[in-house]
Amino acid sequence: MPVYVIRRSLQALVVLFAMSLLVFAGVYAVGNPVDILINPQAEPLERERAIAALGLDKPLWEQYATFLRGAVAGDLGRSFVHSAPALQLILERMPATLELASAAMLIAVALGIPLGLWAGLRPDSVSGRAIMAGSILGFSLPTFWVGLMLIMVFSVMLGVLPSNGRGPTVEVLGVPVSFLTVEGWRHLVMPATNLALFKLALLIRLTRAGTREALLQDYVKFARAKGLSNARVILVHVLRNILIPIVTVIGLEFGSVIAFAIVTESVFAWPGMGKLLIDSINLLDRPVIVAYLLVIVALFIAINLVVDLLYSVLDPRVRLQEARG
Amino acid sequence: MSAPGPLLEVAGLRTHFFTRSGVVKAVDDVSFALARGEVLGLVGESGSGKSITGYSIMGLVDPPGRIVAGSIRLSGRELVGLGHEEMRRLRGNRMAMVFQDPMMTLNPVMRIDRQMTETIRAHERVSAAAARARARAALVAVGIPSPDERLASYPHQFSGGMRQRVAIAIALLNRPDVVIADEPTTALDVTIQGQILHEMQKLTRDAGAALIWITHDLSVVAGLADRIAVMYAGRIVEHGRCADVLSQPAHPYTRGLLDSVPSRNPRGARLRQIPGMTPSLAALPEGCAFRERCPRAGPACAQAPAMQESGGRGVRCHDPLAAVAATAGP
Numbered sequence: 238m239p240v241y242v243i244r245r246s247l248q249a250l251v252v253l254f255a256m257s258l259l260v261f262a263g264v265y266a267v268g269n270p271v272d273i274l275i276n277p278q279a280e281p282l283e284r285e286r287a288i289a290a291l292g293l294d295k296p297l298w299e300q301y302a303t304f305l306r307g308a309v310a311g312d313l314g315r316s317f318v319h320s321a322p323a324l325q326l327i328l329e330r331m332p333a334t335l336e337l338a339s340a341a342m343l344i345a346v347a348l349g350i351p352l353g354l355w356a357g358l359r360p361d362s363v364s365g366r367a368i369m370a371g372s373i374l375g376f377s378l379p380t381f382w383v384g385l386m387l388i389m390v391f392s393v394m395l396g397v398l399p400s401n402g403r404g405p406t407v408e409v410l411g412v413p414v415s416f417l418t419v420e421g422w423r424h425l426v427m428p429a430t431n432l433a434l435f436k437l438a439l440l441i442r443l444t445r446a447g448t449r450e451a452l453l454q455d456y457v458k459f460a461r462a463k464g465l466s467n468a469r470v471i472l473v474h475v476l477r478n479i480l481i482p483i484v485t486v487i488g489l490e491f492g493s494v495i496a497f498a499i500v501t502e503s504v505f506a507w508p509g510m511g512k513l514l515i516d517s518i519n520l521l522d523r524p525v526i527v528a529y530l531l532v533i534v535a536l537f538i539a540i541n542l543v544v545d546l547l548y549s550v551l552d553p554r555v556r557l558q559e560a561r562g
Numbered sequence: 563m564s565a566p567g568p569l570l571e572v573a574g575l576r577t578h579f580f581t582r583s584g585v586v587k588a589v590d591d592v593s594f595a596l597a598r599g600e601v602l603g604l605v606g607e608s609g610s611g612k613s614i615t616g617y618s619i620m621g622l623v624d625p626p627g628r629i630v631a632g633s634i635r636l637s638g639r640e641l642v643g644l645g646h647e648e649m650r651r652l653r654g655n656r657m658a659m660v661f662q663d664p665m666m667t668l669n670p671v672m673r674i675d676r677q678m679t680e681t682i683r684a685h686e687r688v689s690a691a692a693a694r695a696r697a698r699a700a701l702v703a704v705g706i707p708s709p710d711e712r713l714a715s716y717p718h719q720f721s722g723g724m725r726q727r728v729a730i731a732i733a734l735l736n737r738p739d740v741v742i743a744d745e746p747t748t749a750l751d752v753t754i755q756g757q758i759l760h761e762m763q764k765l766t767r768d769a770g771a772a773l774i775w776i777t778h779d780l781s782v783v784a785g786l787a788d789r790i791a792v793m794y795a796g797r798i799v800e801h802g803r804c805a806d807v808l809s810q811p812a813h814p815y816t817r818g819l820l821d822s823v824p825s826r827n828p829r830g831a832r833l834r835q836i837p838g839m840t841p842s843l844a845a846l847p848e849g850c851a852f853r854e855r856c857p858r859a860g861p862a863c864a865q866a867p868a869m870q871e872s873g874g875r876g877v878r879c880h881d882p883l884a885a886v887a888a889t890a891g892p
Contacts, residue, residue, distance in 0.1 A: 455667045458667075463684060464651065464654030464655050465680060465684050478669070
């Protein structure tokens with residue numbers, strides 16, 4: 238196991254390096270931040286000095302070398318706009334996004350697996366069909382529109398939930414979280430639901446498909462032939478088998494929920510990383526964009542590793558292969 | 563347990579599947595009886611309804627399939643129409659089933675001990691330790707070496723033959739009265755087939771259980787079964803004592819099956835086979851289902867023949883090969 242983790246970490250470094258190259262070149266191609274950051278009325282000399290201060294007078298490869306030297310030491314550059322370390326800006330916003338993403342995933346898992354199981358067990362019943370119809374809606378309605386509708390209904394018409402922002406936070410182990418206060422919950426529930434909708438639909442479909450497939454397997458019939466109760470056959474024999482693909486998808490989707498909470502964060506003015514990214518792109522704040530993408534890549538790698546490790550817990554066949562490898 | 567009459571009595575059983583393309587009469591008027599400790603070989607080609615007969619007895623027919631008529635009595639107790647919970651209590655307890663493909667019957671993500679003990683604890687209130695001890699004893703009984711180590715293993719760590727032994731051990735855990743073996747040796751190596759066959763025969767005999775051995779292979783049941791029932795297109799076309807049926811088949815289909823056993827043909831000769839294919843059960847022709855493949859078919863066969871019983875033998879044919887001693891043969 239430790240060998241496996243070390244090998245995976247080395248691979249992760251290679252991926253991060255390749256990613257940094259791509260992102261750096263890509264962001265360079267997007268536009269020149271000088272046009273936005275420096276007052277157009279500024280004296281040419283002042284302009285020169287500002288450009289030099291940002292390090293933008295050097296050729297791309299030299300800029301990249303400087304960045305890389307810093308990155309190895311854990312410094313991903315300073316924001317042009319906020320004149321603060323880019324990494325620090327991102328980490329400040331990260332708890333808000335993580336909280337939103339976790340709440341969304343929790344909703345998706347807590348509802349998606351039972352609903353999917355139900356629909357898989359009774360594919361022809363009215364309830365089963367209704368669940369599937371609902372999941373199609375969850376798939377096809379655009380997130381921003383659902384977000385606006387939620388605001389419209391619950392904030393404007395009913396006036397029961399706040400339309401934007403994050404509630405008061407409480408520090409837990411130095412991390413500010415809002416889900417421990419009632420007001421925090423009231424702020425969290427709508428954006429989390431909005432973000433969860435797509436993943437919920439996905440999990441319902443995945444669970445349903447897995448259930449239907451598993452029910453046809455001989456081991457299910459054999460389990461019934463042993464005289465086990467229906468509840469045990471489904472909750473132990475079926476669920477343990479379909480959990481393997483579900484965990485993979487949950488892991489990967491968690492990464493994408495974090496990375497692409499941007500739309501929901503924008504609609505609900507949630508002070509997370511996604512909002513920071515949008516603002517940074519608008520201002521061509523290169524260091525923040527690069528740092529954000531690298532952080533997301535690192536997150537994805539970490540989540541994938543966790544999924545792989547979980548896999549070996551869930552599926553005994555994987556464990557054996559690992560021991561050989 | 564000294565119930566009068568046979569241990570298991572199936573009468574007029576009809577299990578139909580209501581599919582979009584019509585009603586599939588998978589089991590259509592099947593009757594047989596089984597005494598305690600008796601071995602019945604249920605023989606037929608793929609799709610003849612022999613497995614569905616087994617599932618019907620176990621109450622494991624899934625929708626769109628349904629038992630539409632008939633009666634199944636276990637020690638005199640009617641099973642058709644029994645509630646889910648009562649049926650569950652019988653399954654794996656009074657009657658058990660072993661499936662064809664051992665690679666598929668054990669749950670791949672659960673340890674063997676759990677799959678065994680849950681079978682015991684589904685029917686009896688016993689401690690985890692007691693259940694485990696019984697599971698261990700069952701593994702020893704089916705000839706699995708180092709049972710303690712094996713209990714903690716997962717199915718993928720076993721070979722096919724070993725897995726089938728585990729499945730047999732599970733089936734026999736609660737000492738059932740009836741064991742239904744659905745081609746349990748078909749998916750195994752020939753050398754293992756013989757062993758499993760032998761073990762199964764011995765174990766059920768020791769346990770005093772009746773055995774229904776479902777197979778398409780007459781040579782398998784030859785040395786195993788007390789009686790044979792030959793199924794074709796959802797019906798039993800011939801039944802009788804094993805030796806009688808094998809030495810003097812009365813139904814042309816049974817004759818055809820026997821002729822296509824390789825060892826009965828002279829060396830070098832072309833293997834005999836039954837012409838044609840098993841008919842689609844959704845669109846069975848009127849009359850005898852075998853008549854289109856039958857060398858002896860005549861005009862009378864346009865009407866379905868009834869089962870003619872005499873002296874413990876039965877045949878469903880208008881023109882049986884009968885008990886004529888000097889039947890044509892190689």
